[in-house]
Amino acid sequence: MTSEPIEYFYSVRSSFTYLGAQRLNDLARELGLTVIHRPVDLAKLVERLSPIQGARPTDRPYAGARVLEADPLRETYTRLEYKRWSRRLGIPINVDPSHHYGPRELPSGAVIIAQRRGLDVGAVSHAILQALWRDDLDIADPSVISTLLDQLKLGVSGHNICEEAMTAPIQEELASNTSLAAEKAVFGSPTYFYKNEPFFGQDRLDFLREAITGQPI
Secondary structure, three states, X not given: OOOOOEEEEEOOOOHHHHHHHHHHHXXXXXXXXXXXXXXOOHHHHHHHHOOOOOOOOOOOOOOOOHHHHHOHHHHHHXXXXXXXXXXXXXXXXXXXXXXXXXXXXXXXXXXXXXXXXXXXXXXXXHHHHHHHHOOOOOOOOHHHHHHHHHHOOOOOOHHHHHHHHOOHXXXXXXXHHHHHHHHOOOOOOOEEXXXXXXXXXXXXXXXXXXXXXXXXX
């Protein structure tokens, strides 16, 4: 078995990232691999890759999918996909959370700190995604993030992590992750890299496993 890590680019507000998050944690634990979490600002990433004037509706300043996000037919179909995957995986999802769109800085910063401190970053990331997509909580609210972190019993105050999450060095890492994602041609969330080979989407986790183990699924 290899010791190569999985490099994991994602938005903390991504629905399909949520659907794959625990499965990625389980895969890494099973195979004894490290996951390098690289939360990104998906809206800024999309703008850098292919800017389209007026593509993002003004009432959704944090949306990351440009034209497709503005298309009601695409949105209707995407919600259908949420339901399909929810049934397939046995993972509950709110297909239209009221807090879907919002700032990424605080929750992304919490993930970055957890990784820097050697905490259970997979659990932190999954808890944040689950809070949004299962529980419809406002993950831009420090009290929400602080409570989530304290519930994980990380041995570090959730309040202190929230304060540090918004500091310049942490936010600079978020910006650096976004720049690196653009350099590696990441165009959506989640994207996993193994030995520099990209796998886009939670529905590609089986292919990721196959690449790691060398065994066909």
